[in-house]
Amino acid sequence: MVASILPLTLTDATVRKGGKTIIGPMSETIGPSGFTIFMGPNGSGKTTLLRLMHGLEHPRGGSVTWQLPAAQARMKQAFVFQTPVMMRRTVVENIAYPLRVRGEAKNWAHAEAARWADIIGLGNALEQNAEVLSGGEKQKLAVARALIVQPEVLFLDEPTANLDGKATREIEGILLAAQADGVRILMATHHLGQARRLASDIIFLYQGQVHERAAAEEFFNTPRTPESKSFLSGDIVE
Amino acid sequence: MRDLWQGMIEAFWLIASFNADLYEIVLRSLQVTVTAVIIASAIALPLGAGLAVNRFRYRRATISLLNALMGLPPVVVGLFVYILLSRSGPFGVLGLLFTPTAMIIAQIIIITPLIASIAHQAIRDLWASYHDLLISMNTTKWQRMRTLIWDARRSLITASLAGFGRAIGEVGAIMIVGGNIDHLTRVLTTAIALETGKGDFSLALGLGFILIALAIAVNMAIHAISRTERASTW
């Protein structure tokens, strides 16, 4: 039985940048199952929190603890950025890269990558330069590249913010399928409709703190704080 | 103006008549410079990549020093190498003075900072772009360097070609450490200097045109082989 890296525990974690406190102090636990969506007004710290949990930011104070040591834990995670980073390689090389980093043989890695390329609809574009794909195609590639390592936890930072409806639907479909396969998904979005479609539970951030946390139904129907009420009714929350 | 026209005619006749001396000199110029570029690149490319990716205490100072070394006057490098390789100098016993090897050494010293600087800049830009992605995938430092060097290979070829251009046209250093000895260490640039000194401007210009054509040909060949300038490639 392979050890799980969850639950993840934040204890008084604080992130400061340029003299300002972006996050915290925050103490939260992320449990082993579900599709958690992080919401909140701009500047509430959604992106920073995700990066902190994944290890792309370091806490100024407090701690971020997985069930395994950080380096091992990171091997079981993956991150999809808001703007996808395409490497200067072909589609198949991009998707296969994380496997190659882990020491997998080229033939096998490329075969797996081809399989994922099919899933995301890029099966006919394997040898194409990834940098000339459309925005939606790049983001689908990024998701495939994240899922190919079979992560336990998948982070996504507003992945469909810059995409059209069709691409958004396709990616949401892939994410739901991944969740069904057992991937723990932690995603930030500011799109209410998307949150309703995907979330099992919501973490609402406000000024770098967890302001409210509830199961999705409960949050949408009976928000408890004035800020979340304002947010849900579409007001600008500062 | 007459000299320019005469120069072009001289260049044409030297090539067309398969002038043995010319081909010997051209071959030697390529031998010296190509060897220098290969060795310098082997040092400079990983150095540039290492500087871009690794954080260490004197990093900024090292980068500044590297950029400053680009401005090393070649003739000073030549003097320095001469003093080291002279029979009266520390490495005199190697007997390297006035050989093509001494010229290669001098050229390596001159072009390594240039290639490293350009490589560093190219890889630094790419690293800024790949940073979060490569960290997220838990790559080791060596994996990062290899990935960056490979993905930036077109820019790195340009860096090496910049080194080639600088070396093939260099004359001060190799004159001092090579001695411009006929059939031994004479190359295109030192031959041009010699003919200029003899007042034979037509021949000097002719050799000059050949040198320019050679540099262009090498550049085009490298670009063709690595398909750098095709559309929608990096």
Add this chain to the structure above:
Amino acid sequence: MRYFSPLMGLIFSLAFSTASLADDIKVAVTTSFHNSGLSDILLPEIKKDLGLDVHLLVVGTGQALKLGRAGDVDAILVHSRNAEDTFVAEGYGTHRREIMYNDFVIIGPGSDPAGISTAEKANEALAKIADAEAIFVSRGDDSGTHRKETALWQTAGQNPEGFDVSWYREAGAGMGATLNTAVGMDAYVISDRASWLKFKNKGHSKILFSGDPVLFNQYAYLPISKEKHAHTKDELALQLEEWLVSKKAQDIIGSYTIGGETLFTPNANASGGT
């Protein structure tokens, strides 16, 4: 990159061609000797007769002496008596052997603004140039030619160190480069006859004064001493010396002409010594 392997193969074959294995010797000679073109005639003959590759380093007298002192060459051929005597006295050269002489000439613009072509002696010509403050280009590089020039100014009662840069220009260069500069400035310049005759960029300049015996220019060959530099190829250097003073070499030297004019007068003493 499909062509990577063949490309690397080509590069490595270019990089590592080997040199030949004949006997060879390094001799530093002055620019004025080389530019005469005499070495182009002599070297193939030396190769034929002695099987010896002579590697010539064509540098100024000062640098030739420096190379000799450093032991970077096996012999030197220069034309600066005082410096040569010092060189031998200090033990760097085993001895000096006179080989041949040529003469210096004073070259200037065809219009001859200082009117030196009517002078009877060299010091008179130079005095005219100084009085007229006509533009004059000097080697300025402590070479044999430069030292000769300085000595000539002194016989004319002048001190070049006091000359104003408005007319006395020190090129700090070899004979050819200095001639280029002088022709380019329509200036007067002292050169050895051989270099001038071989020079291809004469412009409007020509020889305006020559023939004074004081312009006599002696070339000597100095092998480097094995006591100072154990690695020096003293046997080969002596072989070369014997060849240079042989009848065959002396005949070649004496019959070398440019445009019908003889350049050098061979004066080696066949039994050796200065």
